[in-house]
Amino acid sequence: MNERVTGEMDEVKSPCIRHCCLDEADICLGCFRSLDEITGWWEADQTTRQAIVLRAEQRREQHISRYA
Secondary structure, rough: OOOOEEEEEEEOOOOOOOOOOOOOOOHHHOOEEEEHHHHOOOOOHHHHHHHHHHHHHHHHHHHHHHHH
């Protein structure tokens, strides 16, 4: 998971890799977040961000296994 320590609190970094392209389900093929997850990122708390990153990683794995 993409995290960096900032003092006493872990900050979950955005998984954005600046290769934005949405598929037919509005999932970014760069970071594998949904459009709602992307637009809500800055308002999300750290727990929600961790969940978003986990879901994105699962989507990436599914994509790789489907199209590899």
